[in-house]
Amino acid sequence: MATIVFGTLGTILGGPVGGAIGSLIGRQVDTSLFGPSSRKGPRLTELAVSASSYGEVLPRHFGRMRVAGSIIWATDLVEHSETQGTGKGSPSATTYSYTANFAVALASRPILGIGRIWADGKLLRGEAGDLKVAGTLRIHTGVGDQQPDPLILSAEGEARCPACRDLAYVVFEDLDLSEYYNHIPALTFEVIADESFDLADVIGDLADDTDAAVPLETIAGFSSSGPLAESLQVLGQIFPLGADAGGEQLVIARERLQDSAVMLPEAAVSASDESFGGASGFTRHREPPPERPSSVMRYYDVGRDYQASVQRASGQAGPGEPETIELPAALDAASARALIEQSARRIDWTRDRISWRTCELDPAVAPGSIVTVPGIAGRWRLRDWEWREGGVELTLERVAPAGADVSPDLLADAGRANPAPDEPLGTTTLVAYELPLDSTGAGLDTPRPFAAVSSSTANWAGAALYADHGDGDLHPLGQSGRTRSVTGTVTANLPPGNPLLLDRVSQLEVALGDPAMQLVSATMEQLADGANLAMAGEEILQFAHATPLGDGTWRLEGLLRGRGGTESAITAHVIGEPFVLLDARPVPLDPSVLGNNSGRQVAAVGRNDPEPVTVPVLLSGITLRPLAPVHPRRTILADGAWRLNWTRRARGGWQWQDGIDMPLVEQTETYLVTLGPLDMPAALWFLGEPQLDISSAQLSDLAALAPGGQLRVRQQGTHGLSEPLSLCTLP
Template sequence: MATLLLTTLGGAVGGPIGAMVGGLLGQRVDREIFRPKGREGPRLSELKLQSSSYGTPIPQVFGTLRIAGSVIWATDLVEHRRREGGKGRPTTTSYSYSASFAVALSARPIIGVGRIWADGKLLRGAASDWKAATGFRLHLGGEDQGPDPLIAAAEGTSLAPAHRGTAYAVFEDLDLTDFGNRIPSLSFEVIADPGDVTAGAICAAVSQGRIDPGDAVGPIAGFSAYGQSQRGVIEPLVQAMGAWPLAAGDRLHLAAGVGADISVHQVGASGPGRRHIAPVDRVPHAVAVSHYDPARDYQAELQQASRPGPGNRVEAIELPAALDAGAAKGLAEAMLSRAEMERERRIVDTNWQAMGIAPGERVVIKGEPGQWRVVDWSLERMAVTLELARIAPAPIQAAATPGRFLPSPDQQAGETILQAFEVPHLGEGMLAAPRILVAAGGTAPGWRRAALSVSMDDGTSWQPAGATALPATIGVVEHPPGVAAAELEDLRNEAVVQLAHGGMQLHDADAAGMDRGANLALLGDELLQFGEAEPLGDNRWRLRRLWRGRRGTEAAIGHAAGGGRFVMIEAGKLTDYEVPVGSNAVRIMATSPSDPHGVERTVHCNGSSCTPPSPVALQALFNNDGSVDLTWVRRSRSGWRWTDGADVPLGEEAERYQVRIVPSSGTPTIIETSIPMIALSADAWGEGIDVEVRQGGNHGLSPPAVITIPPLEDTGV
């Protein structure tokens, strides 16, 4: 109001010059009288949270950006019952739920939607493939769009809103099984424009044409115009991009960087002016720019630039824009550089002709490099004093990394591959009952998990057994390794395995890493470790530097066959299932959306997970009188680590052994002992014998250690 009054009064008194002076004075009065409250611009945290509250602003989306949206309509949950059984079998009723709802996405028209996330996981992939059953319709926000048919059917044709000018999505009967029977928190990759947009174009659209795009910098991959006022949206964007407003008739023109200029010496300046340098502590020590990074599925990221020297103030900018890490880093560096350069101000005295130079215009000073921006203007006694700030260079792409990121996978699941087996217990403790390990994966990288069922009666009945663990690295043996000793590193043999898909990888390990348990795998029935894994292409790998027969599985060395199983033993990728003592055949079934009928495996339990390993170093010591001493060394299922100066723990209630002597002719003899040796007379072994030594455990006998003693006449004793 003061601008209008003083402009009119000045024009009546002083003509055009008086009108210009009156207008400038009126603008200053207006700014003081009608000073707005502190602006509230968009916050990144608000844009990623789905809401359903009345009065929640709906953003205007530009470019491509991930938006949570607001639920604007929903039905009650719909219950679905499924009865199974009957005809002699128990009848079970299972329940599932679905819901239909609409989500507002943008307060301006869009051209499409890409990926959709539900609770952070992909509900729709980049190829528009759905990961859960649902109906879906997208309304692009045109001014001529009609009501959605589902909403019209539920609310009535005369009461159903069309939401013209607002883009929204409608889900019909979304299966809520994977989301805890509730509507999940959704976010959408909204595509509002076919390409990048500039800051000037965004400001022009938000201001409804009252701002001329000018030469404001860009491009920006995506932006969400979200805030309590137009100024709250425009001002942080303009400042971050290094632009400033310039009066252009009844509109504002955005200027940025260098451009057409005026020499202050053309309007009466006689020198470079008075120089003022602000204290360095007025410049932030660092500038931090928060933004959305398209390379991180539009997750919020922060890039920071800092300067050397005193100070600890950090200026934080929340920019609801999609920028890559380098562009955001460049903005932070440019803002910091601009603040440093604008410490220097020039006060230049000119004559009345400088009244035509408005704040925001570019000028040059003779003998000084670069251009300057008019930041203040004063008139006294027909002399104009200009306050100038140096114009900083435009932002440039900087070297930056977005950091570590684990995206939600967008891959097909493929078929389930299931392996179940019993091996010696892999932990340091002891088991009280046999335990089966289950490893599962898929033929494609998108496979995640499957539900497990177990049958102890050959498939007559099945009991739920939880779910599989994380996808295991799994495959088949193409070329098995040969026979080798378990006591030495096997540098002669090698194995070739083929993994299920290209997303599975193997890695090398040094001796120290292998000593800590790295690269442990089940190849057939043998546990081994490998130090070198060489990729051969087509998901095939050559394994070298083998440590054979780990955890007491040396009896399986050399028995693997082509086409046999290969499973990496890794923490978090195996599911264990305890079975009753004495169980024999156990059937395991895995069921997933890609295998609705299930994949089965049968495990024949031998108790190896809860019995001691076989004794080692079994040897026969011949005495002069023809007798022989059999000695051996026990092992423990609870002490696999080598400890200098200490024996391995017993791990059982008592130390006992069973020695079975099988003569070349005659009846086998079983001897029980509590020490790791027995003595045999010449009569007991003279015709030659086979000896099997087993250690007794709390839950059964160990596998045997075997030695053959030839007939007495062949020994030379």
């Protein structure tokens, strides 16, 4: 007699079949298939992280599962250095970053592919197959003609680089570790092993001559990391399985081969005193309830990114701690609740047992068969049978009536999930510009270039910034960081305004790059302190009121125009020009690296940018350029001469104080007055004070030389000329 221990179904006898039923096949069936009799089922691993221990078991995965894998090859971390600030007179800074090359084995059977990948709990690879950090991923599915990985082959040589056929693994090449504190992160992988699978796939070629085409309904994935017996044992607690080893094949869940239940013959009476049942030939009894009934099931919840979850069967709790079924399978909460409910109800029905004696041999009746017995209602499953001198003794257990093991419509909550966001990587937007000298007056001879770097989505890892001096060579300016500047475009033309007054009429409409970005209103006192400073085109302005119009569009009102000496840009607005909020988010650039060539550009290269983003520098030279003089005045003297006066301004002197002249920030106070076109003046004067006297005779000569010509004045600074101020027009 041979017995096969099989989950909660207990011992099923594999009987003799030879002709009708044949001779006994012995215990070798049991030991070869299931191993020793003392076993424990597989346990959930709580999404353990990747290991690299020798002798680590590589599981077989079915369906779709989240697994950790085992690191099977790696190189030392690769160090990368970048030096910035190498311009004349500026200190240099060297930054270091690290990348890694390594391989992770995932499954000991071929798979279809890889889905998402988590690194330290964050998504490293999204559902669409996009890596969230820099690097290259190669997937080897473990097919029979799999070739060696080229990176491992080049590093180890052909003699030391196996193709790892029938082993699914992935290789990371130059994986950027800056997001993971410069160490290889803890990785878990969503393995897509099969589109669908059943019990026959789980058994595979581990057991020959086995018929196990049992569907595993509602299970999205399953992992087998130990002997086959462990997997069958745990599945047998959830699905009603039975094994018949009496034929040429081992048949699992034999009842699926029946069209209807087999009617047993009348019970045979035995005269032996040791026989059960006496004159009836059968006995019926009810097994006591298990000390620790299986009413709790742990599983991987697909709705919570495969995190371990628990479902409990309903009903009154018994004494002691209930038995927990550790099911290494991926399910949704509703399916898991239904399975544990059905299992609990099924176990309660199988406690009803019958011992039945028969002298007739029926090949259709074997362990696992569904039968009916004369005079007793219900259907019964044959657990085992034993050939004795007085007949064949059958052990039957009750099969739950139709619908009795169907779980009621109960709520199943897996708990709140906080999945890692899987947003597409954003592309980089860039606006480069210079700012006027600030009010501190520090760095009088140093430009103030900035880069407003942003993206249309928060899933953006920043960009590397470079300077292009106009020759196509890129010079590193450093990293932008992940903080996005508030940028957008002007959607409606901004009319001209007076830079000396609060513009209560004009409206500036802008569309921000990300609708989630926000603008806020400010009081007049806050505006006086420098709040809501922005740049539209090449005009710097401030706004008091910000009104959202929907979809990231805003209307800005209460404008202070032409701030920072940008009055000349008030009339130069066009639709589509850039908008930048000038707060602390834009990145300062190294002016020594950026240079001062007229064709200079700033370039940004982000993780998801198909091409480098290059832009010119707006407001180029405004930091060092003197401000245009203001308040032109013309006085006609008694002799007919003209006296022209104006008021100078100083770079960085934004806080006007009555009675105090702003200090000059240039080396000398010099002015250039021109008549006619700026590039080809008819006359010019170099002055050391803000005044020009033109005699009546000179006026006549100038009027004849350039009739109707305009007189303009520009301040000559240390580094250049200011914008012109129109003084007057000749007759």
